[in-house]
Amino acid sequence: MALLYKADPVRGERWRALFARHAPDIEFRQWPDVGDPAEVRYLLAWEPPSDLATRLPALEVVFATSAGVDQFDLSQLPAGVPLVRMLDPALETGMVEYASFATLWLHRRLYDYVRQQRECQWQAHPLVAAEQRRVGILGLGQLGQAIATRLSGYGFPVSGWSRSPRQLPGITCHAGPDGLKRFLASSDILICVLPLTDATRGILDRDLFALLPAGAALVNIGRGEHLVDDDLLEALASGQLSAAVMDVLSQEPPAPDHPFWQHERILLTPHVAAMTQPESAFPVLLDNLRRHQRGEPMVGRIDRQRGY
Incomplete structure (x- = not known):
């Protein structure tokens, strides 16, 4: 019985050592060294190889190395093979850290102070109390809930929106199309x-920005395809948005002439909000492998109809 790994080869060696130490009954193989395809029961990958059904005829489960699975074409996965997302505690920790940093960067207007430093300008700006800065979390899954809880600890009034109703202590929760407008109207910083999914692709557009309070700010740590780039530039130029922190883009890296590179009100980082760490992710992955071997439900299985 073998597991095939197809992602970053350096981290692959860390995965290999963990399997050798804790699960020697599962042979670890690293792409492209597939060996006998008939022995491969599991695939752990950022992106799967093409023609999975023919390349790996005995495949039983695909495990993503990420919390999101939009990089997978679900229509190309064999119908009977489940896809399971990564539930690494380090991913949650990283996303919470990044969201906290980005919120404070925007809240304290550090984009202005960075510009002033370049211009040798010594000028203070009025400080807004945290309780007067409303933060909205667009997406209240596991990561969104963790971010909301942390940010409320700074004293920000925090609200969240999700497709279906949720309840979270200390957080004002909105749901569905009717709740979206109310949620956006109360979000001075939107994360x-x-x-x-098909429903959320391009959701960060001029229509959504127009529903935010004038001068609101944006943080995108979802996926680059959520954002319509030109609409963000337009909103910043008009003053409808004051600033943005972008960790994900539809094209990574962006072209050298992409306007985000030099925009003084956009902080751009190279998709680093969170990264799967083999040492913290391995216990969760191994638990799911053992669950599958015992015929028990796996945690983090993707609903193909919803795409997450």
């Missing part, structure tokens, strides 16, 4: 952590 997107939505999964990418």
